[in-house]
Amino acid sequence: xxxxxxxxxxxxxxxxxxxxxxxxxxxxxxxxxxxxxxxxxxxxxxxxxxxxxxxxxxxxxxxxxxxxxxxxxxxxxxxxxxxxxxxxxxxxxxxxxxxxxxxxxxxxxxxxxxxxxxxxxxxxxxxxxxxxxxxxxxxxxxxxxxxxxxxxxxxxxxxxxxxxxxxxxxxxxxxxxxxxxxxxxxxxxxxxxxxxxxxxxxxxxxxxxxxxxxxxxxxxxxxxxxxxxxxxxxxxxxxxxxxxxxxxxxxxxxxxxxxxxxxxxxxxxxxxxxxxxxxxxxxxxxxxxxxxxxxxxxxx
Amino acid sequence: xxxxxxxxxxxxxxxxxxxxxxxxxxxxxxxxxxxxxxxxxxxxxxxxxxxxxxxxxxxxxxxxxxxxxxxxxxxxxxxxxxxxxxxxxxxxxxxxxxxxxxxxxxxxxxxxxxxxxxxxxxxxxxxxxxxxxxxxxxxxxxxxxxxxxxxxxxxxxxxxxxxxxxxxxxxxxxxxxxxxxxxxxxxxxxxxxxxxxxxxxxxxxxxxxxxxxxxxxxxxxxxxxxxxxxxxxxxxxxxxxxxxxxxxxxxxxxxxxxxxxxxxxxxxxxxxxxxxxxxxxxxxxxxxxxxxxxxxxxxxxxxxxxxxxxxxxxxxxxxxxxxxxxxxxxxxxxxxxxxxxxxxxxxxxxxxxxxxxxxxxxx
Numbered sequence: 001x002x003x004x005x006x007x008x009x010x011x012x013x014x015x016x017x018x019x020x021x022x023x024x025x026x027x028x029x030x031x032x033x034x035x036x037x038x039x040x041x042x043x044x045x046x047x048x049x050x051x052x053x054x055x056x057x058x059x060x061x062x063x064x065x066x067x068x069x070x071x072x073x074x075x076x077x078x079x080x081x082x083x084x085x086x087x088x089x090x091x092x093x094x095x096x097x098x099x100x101x102x103x104x105x106x107x108x109x110x111x112x113x114x115x116x117x118x119x120x121x122x123x124x125x126x127x128x129x130x131x132x133x134x135x136x137x138x139x140x141x142x143x144x145x146x147x148x149x150x151x152x153x154x155x156x157x158x159x160x161x162x163x164x165x166x167x168x169x170x171x172x173x174x175x176x177x178x179x180x181x182x183x184x185x186x187x188x189x190x191x192x193x194x195x196x197x198x199x200x201x202x203x204x205x206x207x208x209x210x211x212x213x214x215x216x217x218x219x220x221x222x223x224x225x226x227x228x229x230x231x232x233x234x235x236x237x238x239x240x241x242x243x244x245x246x247x248x249x250x251x252x253x254x255x256x257x258x259x260x261x262x263x264x265x266x267x268x269x270x271x272x273x274x275x276x277x278x279x280x281x282x283x284x285x286x287x288x289x290x291x292x293x294x295x296x297x298x299x300x
Numbered sequence: 301x302x303x304x305x306x307x308x309x310x311x312x313x314x315x316x317x318x319x320x321x322x323x324x325x326x327x328x329x330x331x332x333x334x335x336x337x338x339x340x341x342x343x344x345x346x347x348x349x350x351x352x353x354x355x356x357x358x359x360x361x362x363x364x365x366x367x368x369x370x371x372x373x374x375x376x377x378x379x380x381x382x383x384x385x386x387x388x389x390x391x392x393x394x395x396x397x398x399x400x401x402x403x404x405x406x407x408x409x410x411x412x413x414x415x416x417x418x419x420x421x422x423x424x425x426x427x428x429x430x431x432x433x434x435x436x437x438x439x440x441x442x443x444x445x446x447x448x449x450x451x452x453x454x455x456x457x458x459x460x461x462x463x464x465x466x467x468x469x470x471x472x473x474x475x476x477x478x479x480x481x482x483x484x485x486x487x488x489x490x491x492x493x494x495x496x497x498x499x500x501x502x503x504x505x506x507x508x509x510x511x512x513x514x515x516x517x518x519x520x521x522x523x524x525x526x527x528x529x530x531x532x533x534x535x536x537x538x539x540x541x542x543x544x545x546x547x548x549x550x551x552x553x554x555x556x557x558x559x560x561x562x563x564x565x566x567x568x569x570x571x572x573x574x575x576x577x578x579x580x581x582x583x584x585x586x587x588x589x590x591x592x593x594x595x596x597x598x599x600x601x602x603x604x605x606x607x608x609x610x611x612x613x614x615x616x617x618x619x620x621x622x623x624x625x626x627x628x629x630x631x632x633x634x635x636x637x638x639x640x641x642x643x644x645x646x647x648x649x650x651x652x653x654x655x656x657x658x659x660x661x662x663x
Contacts, residue, residue: 030453070642074642074645074646078646078647078648078649079648079649080645080646080648080649081645081648083392083453084593084597084641084644084645085642085645085646087394087590087593087641088638088639088641088642088645089638089642090638091590091634091635091637091638091641092634092635092638092639092642093638094631094634095631095632095633095634095635095636095637095638096631096635097631098629098630098631098634099344099629099631099632099635102629102631210631215457215461218454218457218458221451221453221454222451222454222458225451225454257469257472257473259465259466259468259469259472260465260466260469262461262465263461263462263465263466266458266459266461266462267458267462269454269458270444270450270454270455270458270459273444273450273451273454273455274444274448274450277444277448277449277450278448
């Protein structure tokens with residue numbers, strides 16, 4: 001079960017790190033659900049026609065990234081309302097993926113990504129099977145989270161991103177191109193959301209159906225807040241949620257109705273958000289100051 | 301934005317406000333959305349002309365189309381008006397879908413429990429309880445937002461899933477109809493718990509009258525009442541609202557009651573009127589709560605405008621059903637809607653800014 005929890009948490013982790021970058025730069029991307037969906041369907045389709053799962057993964061990232069550029073352009077250059085723009089993109093993403101995916105429903109995947117067994121380490125009792133017997137993308141996702149942390153908090157680029165999100169005016173004055181940084185961050189968010197979607201259709205299920213993403217994109221938005229916009233905390237948050245999703249299957253034999261169990265992750269999201277919004281916590285680890293505010297260079 | 305070193309495209313604040321001409325922007329946004337959708341149709345191998353003809357004939361161009369349009373417009377109108385109020389106060393209620401179901405569940409509860417009661421007891425109770433349940437489902441996230449600054453997009457969204465699962469559980473389990481041969485429906489409501497249809501249609505007359513009345517009422521609330529004023533100020537400038545002594549919590553509570561309550565009533569209308577029973581949530585409200593976001597935005601958050609925009613959007617939905625029979629996949633309508641919403645939100649900037657193309661390099 002813990003093994004499955006990690007598998008479940010991996011797409012959440014990937015997409016959350018991406019969303020962290022977008023929001024750290026000041027742009028709220030509510031289109032994650034749509035982008036994950038596009039990623040899932042593109043990954044499935046490409047791996048079906050090429051027989052290569054990795055090509056599918058890359059194509060998925062590219063497709064979702066392309067979609068995120070639309071949100072970026074609307075939110076950054078056209079200063080559109082970020083909430084509504086994101087929602088529109090989710091509709092678009094879900095619609096396009098539903099359309100493209102019609103041919104794929106019910107078909108077995110062309111190629112999947114197999115798990116690997118890390119020698120020696122996977123022999124460790126109990127932990128070995130859980131931690132060291134996963135597919136490469138799981139390890140990649142953890143690596144991405146660590147690199148994401150490093151870049152965001154230990155490099156100049158990360159500092160620039162964070163200043164665009166906290167105080168774009170100050171960033172602009174010190175020579176940072178706010179538009180470019182924000183576009184980059186949103187694009188990164190899209191790429192990772194695409195990866196997350198690819199993981200869903202190529203590893204997690206693996207197959208394609210309409211509504212494969214099942215609201216995970218929204219959970220990602222929540223996870224971004226739980227992780228306090230820190231990629232390392234995202235790891236813990238994502239796997240915790242993986243556990244929450246796997247739990248119902250374990251509790252079902254006890255006689256609780258599946259529908260009721262399915263509410264578990266959603267209720268926990270709300271409760272966790274409430275618990276974490278206590279004043280003391282909020283003061284220490286708040287959202288980026290300029291989140292959702294389009295940047296306009298004021299005329300003097 | 302610079303293009304090379306020769307030209308610079310920038311946005312400049314308009315000197316004169318657009319006023320009434322602003323509606324041109326809305327119309328052009330929708331038209332661009334339609335054009336893009338047409339482009340999209342040709343990409344998937346469907347002739348756009350064929351698709352549009354089908355949409356128009358299937359919806360606005362026939363009596364049966366109009367009946368469906370009005371039927372679907374009712375919940376859209378009610379939710380849309382509520383959302384217009386919520387969004388004005390910057391309360392992003394994405395949970396209208398769940399609030400509809402909450403209302404539907406409430407009405408079903410009353411209908412199934414009080415089967416012996418007469419119509420004049422049943423219907424008001426159903427509507428009343430539906431309103432309360434819908435409002436409650438919105439009040440929770442609203443208070444969390446007002447008191448604890450918990451992001452309302454997530455909470456309203458999450459509560460959607462919760463209530464949908466709950467309703468599914470009820471329909472599969474305790475409320476499963478004994479007369480429904482194992483189908484996931486509750487028993488059909490007794491006649492006294494149903495809203496009569498207009499002759500020959502599936503349009504419940506009661507909600508058909510209520511919906512535009514709500515819109516007018518909310519418009520009056522927004523423009524003529526103190527509460528409406530407070531909602532608007534809270535949205536435009538929360539700090540100013542606070543300095544002026546307006547209670548953020550009270551304003552949000554009112555928004556939640558209106559927005560959630562109206563959605564709840566829409567839900568009651570669907571189960572008591574259209575369906576006559578509770579079935580799986582996807583059948584009761586197929587995305588009305590989300591589509592209402594487009595309705596509200598298209599109407600520029602004006603409750604009176606919602607009357608028109610709900611009919612327009614309903615027409616698109618009905619047109620979407622029409623194309624489906626012509627071989628075009630149903631998901632196309634989602635794309636259509638998404639495109640229109642995207643165009644609407646992307647062209648907002650042109651209300652206050654115009655494009656200026658400067659020649660030459662920087663001075």
